[in-house]
Amino acid sequence: MTTVVPGRFCWQDLATTDVETSLAFYAALFGWKTVTQDMGEQGVYHKLQLDGKDVGGVFEMAGPMFEGASPRWMTYVKSADVDATAAKVTELGGTIRMPPFDIPGVGRMVAFTDPQGAELCAFQDGEQCGKQVSDEHDHAFCWIELMTRDLEGAKAFYTGLFGWGTEESDAGMMGTYTQWMLDGEHAGGAMQINAHMGDAQPRWLNYVNVQDVHAAQAKAVELGAKVVVPVLPIPGVGRFTMITDPVGADVCLFQHDSAGDE
Helix, strand or coil, rough: CCCCCCEEEEEEEECCCCHHHHHHHHHHHCCCCEEEEECCHEEEEEEECCCCCEEEEEEEECCHHHHHCCCEEEEEEECCCCCHHHHHHHCCCCEEEEEEEEEEECEEEEEEEECCEEEEEEEEECCCCCCCCCCCCCEEEEEEEECCCHHHHHHHHHHHHCEEEEEEECCHHHHHHEEEEEEEEEEEEECCCCCCCCCCEEEEEEEEHHHHHHHHHHHHHHCCCCCEEEEEHHHHHHHEEEECCCCCEEEEEEECCCCCCC
């Protein structure tokens, strides 16, 4: 397993209304295999794997937390103490969506929204995290990014909650890009939602590595996805596109400058 320190992103779950369609789509697009687990009272969980290593999970949306909610990828941050994190969320103005609870044989988690409305989860386990595939691996999650309507408020919340620092850079027409920093290394990103993004809602976005973003986008559309954001360059970094999968969950595809055609 990959050891993950508190404050770093450690897992992604797809909450879906149609498990069969979701599993078939991502298997065809990324080659993800499925290991299904019976979690007892917590239902059935589908672990996603690359080359036999865990990359994420899928479960069917059920219960009060998901009433009126749309399918989505849920993002987790490693916590040394989920209960303390939950208390800090409330102290900093966030809202607890699902109080801390145990996942038998796995760990303990809490789901919350920040003061701007973006949902995130914190997860506590032992010395190691469930994620087993590195960010650099093809078809693995490689980047997590917050879209917010109050960047300064978000920075105050997350630096207080996880001890993150921030580093700013110029993102051209998209404005200023903020990178979350932990122990001197990049931990993720954040951007202010601006006029170019229309009615986009505050949320965390997950990016998956691909060798050829144009080819991956075309294959996703062939499999029933819709393009939300066309392929766009990230100067000096690579290029990306955002798609909505056939069930309605958004995910971004990312090609690094060193991958595929330039």
